[in-house]
Amino acid sequence: xxxxxxxxxxxxxxxxxxxxxxxxxxxxxxxxxxxxxxxxxxxxxxxxxxxxxxxxxxxxxxxxxxxxxxxxxxxxxxxxxxxxxxxxxxxxxxxxxxxxxxxxxxxxxxxxxxxxxxxxxxxxxxxxxxxxxxxxxxxxxxxxxxxxxxxxxxxxxxxxxxxxxxxxxxxxxxxxxxxxxxxxxxxxxxxxxxxxxxxxxxxxxxxxxxxxxxxxxxxxxxxxxxxxxxxxxxxxxxxxx
Ligand code: 6PG
Numbered sequence: 206x207x208x209x210x211x212x213x214x215x216x217x218x219x220x221x222x223x224x225x226x227x228x229x230x231x232x233x234x235x236x237x238x239x240x241x242x243x244x245x246x247x248x249x250x251x252x253x254x255x256x257x258x259x260x261x262x263x264x265x266x267x268x269x270x271x272x273x274x275x276x277x278x279x280x281x282x283x284x285x286x287x288x289x290x291x292x293x294x295x296x297x298x299x300x301x302x303x304x305x306x307x308x309x310x311x312x313x314x315x316x317x318x319x320x321x322x323x324x325x326x327x328x329x330x331x332x333x334x335x336x337x338x339x340x341x342x343x344x345x346x347x348x349x350x351x352x353x354x355x356x357x358x359x360x361x362x363x364x365x366x367x368x369x370x371x372x373x374x375x376x377x378x379x380x381x382x383x384x385x386x387x388x389x390x391x392x393x394x395x396x397x398x399x400x401x402x403x404x405x406x407x408x409x410x411x412x413x414x415x416x417x418x419x420x421x422x423x424x425x426x427x428x429x430x431x432x433x434x435x436x437x438x439x440x441x442x443x444x445x446x
Pocket of ligand 1: 256281346347354
């Protein structure tokens, strides 16, 4: 059952991991059907991570109208599309290739070369194809350090207030990432943060209890106008007060 955490965030504890994935899939499909009904298409920003992967695996078995779905990404590693670490490869191979979405509606983040130029190009594509409403759904995971998308603690992208997409140097990973910015996420219709498993049980309450400008980037997700939804399983939620 959906509960309000504060004026910026709602949350749902879906039960065990399987029940929570079931809920997340139903929520994704509901967002898609409503967007297609209201705007003729569903534009979604896909996340990396284990929970989104489980969602893609289930979506690949669903009967969805791929012709009305437009795929973008919330972030991408600086690797080629066939690299094991590629979020693009993970999403397509986990199940989304089965939806037969036209290639012209699949927008991979080209992060393996000229990442700063390609981040600008990606932003142009978002502005050109999506207009001012941006995404119908932004999918986000959360790391144990409180990062979300590739908005990592202390990284320059956290300070970006104008651009929608940036190249972000991640010092702790000694690599670059391409990522949507908070500005982009907060201009979209819905953002969902997925957290499943006991490995998230310490960081989830810290993030939700923290001030908006805390050391945890995921604390900033959600606004009173565009409330974020946190989808948690009972393990990830077990320390919530
Ligand atoms: C990435 C993701 C990242 C991920 C979190 C959580 O590129 O890795 O965008 O933000 O969602 O690290 O990942 P897990 O769900 O696998 O813990």
